[in-house]
Amino acid sequence: MEICRRKGAIEILELDPFLAELLRQIPASANPDGAPAAEQRLFSPPTNGKETELCAEWKIYVEPELRRLFQSATETVAGDLEQLNGDEKTFANRTLRIPAKHSDAWLSALNQARLVIAAKNNFTENELNDHFRSPIGSRRDLSLFQVNFYGFLQEFILRELKD
Amino acid sequence: MSCGPRRDGGCLAQIKDIEGITHVSNEKAGTITTAEPTIEKETRSEEDLDLPWQVVVHNDPVNLMSYVTMVFQRVFGYPRERAEKHMLEVHHNGRSILWSGMRERAELYVQQLHGYLLLATLEKAG
Numbered sequence: 157m158e159i160c161r162r163k164g165a166i167e168i169l170e171l172d173p174f175l176a177e178l179l180r181q182i183p184a185s186a187n188p189d190g191a192p193a194a195e196q197r198l199f200s201p202p203t204n205g206k207e208t209e210l211c212a213e214w215k216i217y218v219e220p221e222l223r224r225l226f227q228s229a230t231e232t233v234a235g236d237l238e239q240l241n242g243d244e245k246t247f248a249n250r251t252l253r254i255p256a257k258h259s260d261a262w263l264s265a266l267n268q269a270r271l272v273i274a275a276k277n278n279f280t281e282n283e284l285n286d287h288f289r290s291p292i293g294s295r296r297d298l299s300l301f302q303v304n305f306y307g308f309l310q311e312f313i314l315r316e317l318k319d
Numbered sequence: 320m321s322c323g324p325r326r327d328g329g330c331l332a333q334i335k336d337i338e339g340i341t342h343v344s345n346e347k348a349g350t351i352t353t354a355e356p357t358i359e360k361e362t363r364s365e366e367d368l369d370l371p372w373q374v375v376v377h378n379d380p381v382n383l384m385s386y387v388t389m390v391f392q393r394v395f396g397y398p399r400e401r402a403e404k405h406m407l408e409v410h411h412n413g414r415s416i417l418w419s420g421m422r423e424r425a426e427l428y429v430q431q432l433h434g435y436l437l438l439a440t441l442e443k444a445g
């Protein structure tokens with residue numbers, strides 16, 4: 157896999173089918189439905205619990221706006237990921253082009269996905285910092301790899317935004 | 320969003336002047352006397368006053384340090400060095416106070432930080 161910036165876009169070249177599939181999973185992975193811990197993480201309270209009235213108003217007025225914001229980001233990413241759809245039987249490497257103007261949507265969707273996966277698996281800080289863990293031997297290991305892979309993409313996008 | 324009644328002002332005791340001029344009639348003498356105006360003193364507890372509110376960001380092992388720095392720069396307009404200082408404070412101490420001031424603006428900042436998926440709360444200072 158190779159990542160570079162070309163003509164106002166970030167291009168991910170030579171994406172093997174495994175990594176392409178992980179990318180396709182971003183919108184689904186970012187969905188907290190059915191996982192209270194993930195829901196709680198994405199929509200955390202605005203106070204440390206003392207201001208109950210504010211928390212109640214937050215749920216009514218702010219949460220729906222946040223949901224729309226997060227959904228809009230994952231929809232943008234899902235649209236870009238359609239480039240990866242093709243002949244399912246072909247195991248050829250693929251290329252993904254992320255327009256620069258979609259960078260913020262990608263940062264948001266990748267972050268949502270990482271937070272939801274971490275919350276669902278209840279990863280510890282030690283696990284999250286263990287970047288040399290290998291090989292992938294369980295569903296949990298795969299989820300941790302997914303969190304790290306998405307983090308790597310986030311870092312690259314952030315570096316591109318900085319330059 | 321609605322924030323409830325605003326409470327502006329910053330002194331510990333507020334004196335409330337009452338237009339308390341009362342008229343007392345004295346039927347026997349056929350005169351009307353005017354009593355002295357009364358001044359009612361109203362004191363409020365410290366909690367009731369609008370102390371500054373703090374925007375606090377809490378540590379989260381998932382969010383990337385570079386991402387958190389970028390968010391602080393964008394939301395608060397801080398230069399990179401200041402944003403990094405706060406990010407490291409969050410990382411090492413578990414929390415950092417990013418801003419303090421009026422409640423309405425603090426709410427807006429927390430909302431923006433939640434939009435970037437950071438763990439942020441607003442707390443009363445003091």
